[in-house]
Amino acid sequence: MVKSGSDNLDDRRAAERSRMVEDQIAARGVRDPRVLEALRTVPRHRFIPGADRAEAYEDRPVAIGCGQTISQPYMVAVMTEWLDVDPAGRILEIGTGSGYQTAVLARLARHVITVERHRDLSDAARKMLSSLALDNIEFVVADGSLGCPGRAPYDGILVTAGAPRLAQALLDQLDEGGKLVAPVGGRDEQRLVRVTRAGDQFRQEFGIGCRFVPLLGAEGWPGTP
Ligand code: SAH
Numbered sequence: 001m002v003k004s005g006s007d008n009l010d011d012r013r014a015a016e017r018s019r020m021v022e023d024q025i026a027a028r029g030v031r032d033p034r035v036l037e038a039l040r041t042v043p044r045h046r047f048i049p050g051a052d053r054a055e056a057y058e059d060r061p062v063a064i065g066c067g068q069t070i071s072q073p074y075m076v077a078v079m080t081e082w083l084d085v086d087p088a089g090r091i092l093e094i095g096t097g098s099g100y101q102t103a104v105l106a107r108l109a110r111h112v113i114t115v116e117r118h119r120d121l122s123d124a125a126r127k128m129l130s131s132l133a134l135d136n137i138e139f140v141v142a143d144g145s146l147g148c149p150g151r152a153p154y155d156g157i158l159v160t161a162g163a164p165r166l167a168q169a170l171l172d173q174l175d176e177g178g179k180l181v182a183p184v185g186g187r188d189e190q191r192l193v194r195v196t197r198a199g200d201q202f203r204q205e206f207g208i209g210c211r212f213v214p215l216l217g218a219e220g221w222p223g224t225p
Contacts, residue, residue, distance in 0.1 A: 089155030099125025115144030
């Protein structure tokens with residue numbers, strides 16, 4: 001059968017994606033086979049608008065509109081691996097952005113609830129993810145710095161914007177044994193933090209340094225609502 005131009009393009013993107021996983025992610029120590037498979041599968045270029053799409057498989061964040069960015073693939077991989085997603089679990093993501101991280105989570109967990117403060121970004125992500133036939137995702141437009149208490153508790157919480165601190169409201173929404181992964185620190189630079197809940201104890205571990213756009217809101221940085 002003769003392949004159409006778009007089939008060839010999809011093949012080329014898939015090859016770029018495999019290379020991205022090998023060179024940027026596996027080579028830097030991410031091992032979880034489920035995470036690597038999800039990153040090989042989700043078509044990252046489709047989450048990037050227009051002219052910047054050619055940069056989809058490069059090792060850096062890319063602009064997605066509303067002054068926001070799609071996270072660097074390596075950072076998505078590290079955070080997802082650290083969250084240690086239970087296939088039967090429910091995950092809360094704060095900062096839908098392009099929906100790329102959401103898609104990776106939706107391939108690993110039973111259900112994902114994702115919160116974004118920009119309605120335009122949330123709507124665009126919803127369209128993209130339904131076109132990929134990922135139907136285990138709920139989209140919420142709200143200030144996610146306080147989590148999403150109406151749907152709590154969660155087996156995992158992933159924050160993809162830089163927080164000034166770990167809000168107790170967010171920790172309270174973790175289920176027993178649940179994990180939260182978030183970039184915490186200054187407005188421009190943060191460090192990944194993982195919190196694991198055991199009863200009323202919240203064990204903290206510190207990971208790599210990172211640079212996320214700021215988490216704005218009641219428990220985030222001050223900024224336009
Ligand atoms: N995970 C995204 C990265 C998004 S960048 C991706 O893969 O594309 C961080 C996102 O967090 C931005 O879209 C920003 O608008 C959003 N954000 C910032 N503060 C927020 C808040 N308080 N509640 C919900 N979303 C917030």
